[in-house]
Amino acid sequence: MATEGSGPVSTSGLPAAAGSVGVVGETAGAPAAAQPGAPAGSQTATAPGTAAGSGVTPGTAGPSASGPKGAAGSAGAVAADAPCTSQGAPLVIGQNGVWSGLLGANFIGAKTAMSIWAKHVNAKGGLACHPVQLYQTDDGSDPARGSANVTDLILSKKVQALVGLYAPINMAAQASVFHKYNIPVVGGDITDFSWSTDPLLFAQGTSxxxxxxxxxxxxxxxxxxxxxxxxxxxxxxxxxxxxxxxxxxxxxxxxxxxxxxxxxxxxxxxxxxxxxxxxxxxxxxxxxxxxxxxxxxxxxxxxxxxxxxxxxxxxxxxxxxxxxxxxxxxxxxxxxxxxxxxSSAPWMSNDTAATKEFQEAYKTYAPGTPPSPASMTGWASGKMLEAVVANIPNARNGPITTAQIFKGLYALKNETLGGLVPGMTFNEGKPSPIVSCYYxxxxxxxxxxxxxxxxxxxx
Missing domain, CATH: 3.40.50.2300 (Response regulator)
Structure with a gap:
């Protein structure tokens, strides 16, 4: 089993490349341990022949990006389910949250769940044959750290999207950054009321x-x-x-x-x-x-x-x-x-294929670690990114970009992630619609x- 900051996560039918990882480890206030084969102090590791974060330039693509939108059952979605014969460029994403301090115990489950999700999808070949490279940072609810973390994820780590953002106290500080660079936030805690008003916050559950x-x-x-x-x-x-x-x-x-x-x-x-x-x-x-x-x-x-x-x-x-x-x-x-x-299915549920997948992934990648409400919301954030990529036409043909992620988000119509969340629909340039159903x-x-x-x- 691969752990945060460890070596390769293998993909279905493909050997993991030396130095590639699914999750890049992080510690609050200190550099992450170097990955095998990487320079001391480095947090990055990439698939062979690719550059970390390739395929996205902050601020160049956003909600106004034009072009055909994907649709459930489209050619892109079908291709995403076919066996991988080669590995594409990494899909680089970032997650910032409050994993320490007063609220850390309540939300740390979302960090664990996102890590589990990344390993789980990479073990199956990644998303549309793109291995997921996840960077996770902790701000301890400090607005300055939150802003700095998100800035680093976008400018240094070159993430194509923020996924599973947890900002119950310091959302405003982080929003100023992802708005500056026009980066979508795919799922998160849905605690701040801006999840119902901000067009860059794509809520994966109840308003x-x-x-x-x-x-x-x-x-x-x-x-x-x-x-x-x-x-x-x-x-x-x-x-x-x-x-x-x-x-x-x-x-x-x-x-x-x-x-x-x-x-x-x-x-x-x-x-x-x-x-x-x-x-x-x-x-x-x-x-x-x-x-x-x-x-x-x-x-x-x-x-x-x-x-x-x-x-x-x-x-x-x-x-x-x-x-x-x-x-x-x-x-x-x-x-x-x-x-x-x-806002999402109960974390202890085991009555559908989607909830069983969550429970089994936890047992596989974090045995003995009890899930929590934050765990399910974190997992659902990752699953929503899966649905987004499945709605990107020709996602295997090159690096997945921020512009494509926006298109994939706008292609989601009454998306329930197999029953993990109420139906989610997103419209270009509009905030997440009000969702009044819950669990x-x-x-x-x-x-x-x-x-x-x-x-x-x-x-």
Missing amino acids: PLHAYASSLKEARLATGYTKFGILSCVEATTCTKIRNSMTTKGGMADLAGVEVAYNQTISLTQTDFTAECQNAKKAGAQVMYLVMDAASLQRLFRSCDAIGYKFPWSGPSLTLTPDLQNDPILRGSTDYVGYFGS AELFSRGVFSDPFGSKKRCL
Whole structure:
């Protein structure tokens, strides 16, 4: 099994070239280890006879690129499924995200999943016989680092697209860069509300507002309660927008059919939440909607449990991590049952060919590593790039360019990735359309489950 920063990843029917890799390793704030046969300090490795990033010049191709669009079932899509007889130029992509710091534990699964996806597709011959070369960088939620990372990915690594971007706090800093160079972002966390307004952000799932509201609705439907309390962090503008949406006409509460009994801000660095628990209880909040990281969630439950305030809860799916199942208060509890809506299929689902592929890839390339909500969104980002390349006519005939990726994106019509996401359609020069369908997830007795499998539900 190839690992990040390791040697060749073989392709179906083709030996891996010396020095070629599927994933180029990265460490926060330090150079990645050199690849075999590469100069010390180098992060790059290429297929023989090609240049890293060949086929793309930043800023020269974008949403206005003209030419025939691909279509599902087109010649390009058929060719993508045929056996590879030779290896094309690498398809170089980049992923930046928050893999460390306060939110790192919540989102690191997306980095792991993208790495697994790259190895998985390369083991089958790559995309249209182009091996995927993935660069991954960590910004720790720092806007300056995020901007620098994306700049380096575009100008130095010569990526044709950003894929699986995770910027829950610092999206604006990164957006200024990918807009400057007209680079598409294929999938990501879909947490910032700009995923519904920015034409360079191609969301691979439920729109942010509707994803957040879906968790409220699932809690209301399951419990029958309508009085909700909300605790949201002060560290991210997304938290502020969620909090404001709860009390805005036509916002989250209205979409879900609930009322707000208590609305308070908290800090992710807070060590005690006793005051918030007391005030929510006094306000009559029957269900709590919690917008905070997993570590803060556990501290909150300790504080509330200590004063006897027990409640069903809800919140954004990406706030969840596997280690919540080991929390001594939550494990086995029927008091703190959680209800969630997810922008992509539940990460524990195994009821379709698409979800089984995800589970099997995890077992193959990351045995013993539990997936998370971020894992499925990261995987779905990679799968959407697969669908994009399948819609590029004659993708095997030369290096895949940014212009072709835009065309492949605009060719997607009601694309579900085999049921991993609600139907996605993109239109040239327009932001991702509003998608109100989602997938339900449940947390009860310390165990995550998919109460409706990977069947989508809608607001």
